[in-house]
Amino acid sequence: MADAGAPILEVADVTLQFGGVSALSDVSLSVGEGEIFSIIGPNGAGKTSLLNCVSGRYRPQQGAIRFRGEDLTRAKPNARCARGIGRTFQNLALYNRMSVLGNILVGRHNQLRNNFITGSLYWLTGADREEIEHRRAAETIIDFLEIAHIRKATTGTLSYGLRKRVELARAMALEPALLLLDEPMAGMNQEEKEDMARFIIDLNEEWGVTIAMIEHDIGAVMDISHRVAVLDFGQRIALGTPEEVMADPRVKQAYLGEDIEAEHDHRAAS
């Protein structure tokens, strides 16, 4: 990516509290159109809380969430989805008894329900044409994610790594402009992680989707992110390119004992 575009997402002075616990304290950051932006930090730092404030699951007590300049702080999750904010979850949220194709089509139909124009087309052109269009879109995603061989498989019978890929497929079915990924590589072996990293890069470069992701695999984050924000105890302690963030003493301090440098050096050497 040559230059970060205008912000697609702005998180402005967001504070989120649960009783006495401050999950987020005055956190600000913005994600440019076309970026791969990662949010890292130790356990309990507030990463998922931040993603939940963006997707609308949580509503911050203070601050604002803006998407392409529009204030969505009070908008419902469905309204954010309809604007083009998609997401995957830390713990898989799939229909396990349904086929892979079925799960992807559910993603498409959710889009239809929230879209007045497409909904009107349904009455004008009939359900068949619309269904053909959905299936065509689903097949494009299936080809892209190389899951054609499991298209008809019952989702719950697949390996964890493949189910993570199906969840990505379902999120893609909404045709998001901004995709929020919560630990897309968690629980994967090295080969699966490399595949997922490649899909995220292609999704960004070929499909033009902006990515905001949480990921614990620091090596993978450093390899594929344009910029990285670091949270610790609900505060943003660093923001910059992977190199800038890795060199920041506050980041090293936050990760004390987690050997962030050894992991990074190992990856850089290999």
Ligand SMILES: Nc1ncnc2c1ncn2[C@@H]1O[C@H](COP(=O)(O)OP(=O)(O)OP(=O)(O)O)[C@@H](O)[C@H]1O
């Ligand atoms: N629904 C909730 N109710 C009460 N406390 C919550 C809730 N969600 C998050 N918290 C608290 O907010 C803080 C931040 O949690 P969060 O899950 O956002 O961190 P995280 O960085 O995503 O952690 P992890 O890497 O372990 O997933 C923690 O102290 C957590 O216990």
